Amino acid sequence: VGGATAAKSNPLTNYNPVTEARLQNPEPENWLQWRGNYEGWTYSPLDQINADNVSDLVPVWSYSTGELEGHQAPPIVNDGVMFISTPNNQVIALNAETGDELWRYKKEIPEELFQLHPTNRGVGLYGDKVYMAATDACLVALDAKTGEEAWVTCVADWQDGYYMTLSPLIAKGKVMVGVSGGEYGIRGHITAVDAETGKIEWKTHTIPAPGEPGSETWKGDAWKTGGASVWIAGTYDADMGVAFYGTGNGGPWMPDTRPGDNLYANSVVAIDVATGKLTGYHQYHHNDAWDWDEVSPPVIIDYKHKGKNIKGLVHAGRNGYLWTLERNKDGSIDFVDAEKYVKQNVFKSIDPKTGRPTYDPAHTPGTGKTVTFCPSLWGGKDWPPEAYNPKTGLFYIPAHENLCSEMGGVKLAPRKSGELYIGVPIADILTNIRLADGAEDHIGEIQAWDLKKGKKVWQFNMKEMNWGPLLTTGGNLLFSGGSNDRMFRALDARTGKKLWQYRANSGITAVPSSWSVNGTQFIGVQAGWGVDAQRMQGAFDAVMDHTTTVPQGGVLHVFALKKNADKLMEKAAK
Numbered sequence: 267v268g269g270a271t272a273a274k275s276n277p278l279t280n281y282n283p284v285t286e287a288r289l290q291n292p293e294p295e296n297w298l299q300w301r302g303n304y305e306g307w308t309y310s311p312l313d314q315i316n317a318d319n320v321s322d323l324v325p326v327w328s329y330s331t332g333e334l335e336g337h338q339a340p341p342i343v344n345d346g347v348m349f350i351s352t353p354n355n356q357v358i359a360l361n362a363e364t365g366d367e368l369w370r371y372k373k374e375i376p377e378e379l380f381q382l383h384p385t386n387r388g389v390g391l392y393g394d395k396v397y398m399a400a401t402d403a404c405l406v407a408l409d410a411k412t413g414e415e416a417w418v419t420c421v422a423d424w425q426d427g428y429y430m431t432l433s434p435l436i437a438k439g440k441v442m443v444g445v446s447g448g449e450y451g452i453r454g455h456i457t458a459v460d461a462e463t464g465k466i467e468w469k470t471h472t473i474p475a476p477g478e479p480g481s482e483t484w485k486g487d488a489w490k491t492g493g494a495s496v497w498i499a500g501t502y503d504a505d506m507g508v509a510f511y512g513t514g515n516g517g518p519w520m521p522d523t524r525p526g527d528n529l530y531a532n533s534v535v536a537i538d539v540a541t542g543k544l545t546g547y548h549q550y551h552h553n554d555a556w557d558w559d560e561v562s563p564p565v566i567i568d569y570k571h572k573g574k575n576i577k578g579l580v581h582a583g584r585n586g587y588l589w590t591l592e593r594n595k596d597g598s599i600d601f602v603d604a605e606k607y608v609k610q611n612v613f614k615s616i617d618p619k620t621g622r623p624t625y626d627p628a629h630t631p632g633t634g635k636t637v638t639f640c641p642s643l644w645g646g647k648d649w650p651p652e653a654y655n656p657k658t659g660l661f662y663i664p665a666h667e668n669l670c671s672e673m674g675g676v677k678l679a680p681r682k683s684g685e686l687y688i689g690v691p692i693a694d695i696l697t698n699i700r701l702a703d704g705a706e707d708h709i710g711e712i713q714a715w716d717l718k719k720g721k722k723v724w725q726f727n728m729k730e731m732n733w734g735p736l737l738t739t740g741g742n743l744l745f746s747g748g749s750n751d752r753m754f755r756a757l758d759a760r761t762g763k764k765l766w767q768y769r770a771n772s773g774i775t776a777v778p779s780s781w782s783v784n785g786t787q788f789i790g791v792q793a794g795w796g797v798d799a800q801r802m803q804g805a806f807d808a809v810m811d812h813t814t815t816v817p818q819g820g821v822l823h824v825f826a827l828k829k830n831a832d833k834l835m836e837k838a839a840k
């Protein structure tokens with residue numbers, strides 16, 4: 267713990283506890299939860315670094331995490347103390363100004379535990395504790411000042427295929443986590459744990475048991491293994507006391523293995539945080555056939571639609587449609603509109619009242635039925651979060667365009683606890699990518715949408731993939747990595763014009779964040795390529811007849827304006 271170098275300027279000596287009021291109204295200089303605010307905007311109001319001076323942005327320090335694989339967590343910063351999480355269940359606390367290490371924690375997990383998605387999407391902060399959801403399906407609470415374990419609460423059995431990769435959502439004194447395992451035939455749930463004691467307060471399944479509302483959308487025992495995992499943190503409307511969570515694919519993958527609509531897979535669910543009661547839902551697509559997890563929660567944005575004020579929920583679906591919904595006072599959810607944002611050949615129509623799509627059977631796979639469909643199984647957008655900038659009024663989407671998949675199912679063997687339960691051979695999954703017209707030009711995109719007009723206003727293209735979560739700022743900037751050339755870029759958030767770029771040690775698939783200490787604004791992001799960005803690259807290389815090398819290794823990169831960076835280096839030299 268600590269060490270001589272850290273002691274000098276250790277900001278932990280007067281650690282500022284995180285309260286619900288602070289999470290609701292985060293100070294501009296802090297980044298208290300993974301997307302910055304409860305609404306999921308991934309927006310920092312800081313504007314010292316802005317569109318006029320971003321060309322002066324320089325690296326000021328970096329930090330090696332000591333881990334390979336997919337680094338996806340943002341730097342989470344509370345009054346000069348930073349916490350990052352990494353693959354392999356590690357949390358590192360750093361001085362957010364100097365990069366000095368304050369402490370490091372690593373959860374031991376059983377050696378036999380194979381991590382299908384070796385990543386972690388960020389810690390949660392509350393009171394004087396730091397929370398991490400670990401791959402053994404256990405939630406860990408650490409003392410923010412020392413990194414010592416306060417308690418560990420396991421919410422599911424890893425030996426039965428459950429694991430966790432998401433960032434916790436914290437509200438009403440409860441730490442909420444969901445479980446991954448949609449590829450293992452699990453039954454998804456969200457669990458709320460008392461932030462102080464570690465006691466489980468409620469557990470709400472995303473698949474109803476027989477007799478519960480929605481159970482009529484399943485046949486036989488399919489509900490027990492139907493997936494609907496929850497692997498991305500929810501957004502939260504503090505006035506309503508309601509959290510909005512997205513749910514994963516139906517399991518196994520082929521739709522004929524689980525006839526019916528399969529509620530609440532591929533949906534958004536509204537959960538009353540006090541009780542865990544499900545108050546509403548919207549299913550983006552029923553009886554999933556494409557592995558289109560809709561786990562990204564809707565972003566909470568209020569806006570005008572056709573002259574009417576909407577308390578909105580906005581979601582760029584893995585299914586290739588941009589969904590706008592309305593959240594009602596009673597916790598129910600209404601459909602408003604859906605627009606294609608990438609090529610999509612599966613939905614023949616969408617009911618204008620309910621939002622329910624009808625499917626083209628020619629693009630719907632099944633057991634013994636191989637077809638092509640667009641977008642690919644990684645979707646128009648996989649997990650990397652969108653961003654919303656209240657200054658530009660624009661909604662930003664990291665997208666994959668011009669991509670399709672070819673897929674079909676094989677007969678399934680009975681489920682074995684803790685073994686993959688997909689019904690599509692892994693070798694097929696890793697070679698399933700098919701290129702649509704336009705792929706020679708580009709695949710990765712950042713799109714900016716004006717929600718009032720329901721129109722895309724600009725687009726920035728990348729040659730191949732874009733697995734880059736977005737950060738937008740009060741300085742009219744939009745930051746992201748995501749491409750296989752290891753670039754980290756700043757665009758003008760109003761126009762999409764590239765203003766600055768930096769080439770990192772590895773590809774970037776982490777959420778960037780921004781904070782400030784002693785008057786200096788910082789931008790930080792972890793580089794560290796892995797998980798599905800790397801697997802999709804393999805699938806590309808297999809069909810595009812080339813080999814792409816993206817080196818692995820986690821490094822946190824931190825940037826500031828040159829004049830501030832110079833001052834910090836002078837201070838460090840003293």
Ligand SMILES: O=C(O)c1cc(C(=O)O)c2c(n1)C(=O)C(=O)c1cc(C(=O)O)[nH]c1-2
Nearest residue numbers: 383431446447448449495497514797798799
């Ligand atoms: O169904 C699930 O439980 C589940 C979990 C995860 C995960 O926990 O990261 C991913 C997926 N599915 C998935 O479908 C997917 O494309 C994916 C990509 C990634 C990643 O970290 O790059 N994780 C996951």
Ligand SMILES: [Ca+2]
Nearest residue numbers: 448514515559
């Ligand atoms: Ca999945």
